[in-house]
Amino acid sequence: MSRPPIHPEPLSATAFAPFGDLLSAEGAPDRIINQGLCGRWHDRALLDFGPDGRAGLSIFRAEARSLPCRLEMVERHPDGSQAFLPMTAHPFLVVVAPDENGRPGTPRAFLTAPGQGVNLHRNTWHGVLTPLAEPGLFAVVDRIGPGTNLEEHWFHEPWVIAEPARKE
Template sequence: MSIELRTEPLTAEAFAPFGDVLECAGEPDKLINAGLCGRYHDRADLDFGPQGRAGLSIFNAQPRSLPYSFNLMERHPEGSQAFIPMTENPFLVIVATDVDGKPGTPRAFLTAPHQGVNFHRGTWHGVLTPLAAPGFFAVVDRIGATANLEEVILDMLHVVVS
């Protein structure tokens, strides 16, 4: 038995309870480099806690396809986590609100080309799920000595469809 989820487009408004959408949408905040570069300034609420620091890593995730089945969700209680694709390929973003320390009902977002996400600290999310190869991402997250990962196996298998 499984629960079916339909993907929805990734928009800043729909994703706001979970984090930030990283994209060049609308007019830039200012022009730099002699007017040849638009700067979309300070677009993510990066949070590394009092005992962490920002780290930049490169991930190479294996691509998946729809329908996509999952039962694992995770969160990072000590800091935010940003995924910035290094290709224009879309990827799947699965998130859930917190309900008494466990993931609530998951939602599935499908990114448009050139969109990334920043999960706020403590946001339940699925694993990195590119839908095409290569699955290269720049990841900005907390580096620190304390544990920053909680994983939960869901009672029911969830299947994401387009």
């Protein structure tokens, strides 16, 4: 028996809260700075690098994918959070799964809107970086430090991430 497909839902702060933080400039800024010429949305993510890690800023270029796609594996980072900030206005797919006794539960998929990024909390099961358009360029803020900060889980039966459900 095959699994039911997972339809991506729009990314919102409320829906994504169990897994991490939505990074966006929605609503009014918290502060106006730079001689009144710049809005600041202040302290939008819980960045966590553990006691022996530090923040690192890297640039990732991932190959674009299309929907439907197969979800064969998820990963998590036990020692630190990981933030993905797209360097283009293209949407990308974010797949996460709740932890169920050390293993990933049923995945959920989110489709970002232009200008949205995410910060995945420490130990959150998530799919690989999945841009839906070229060039797939992202700034990534994550933990730099000693130890192995990666755990992978391969599904016995892959999930299919389908097109978003159509609203009637």
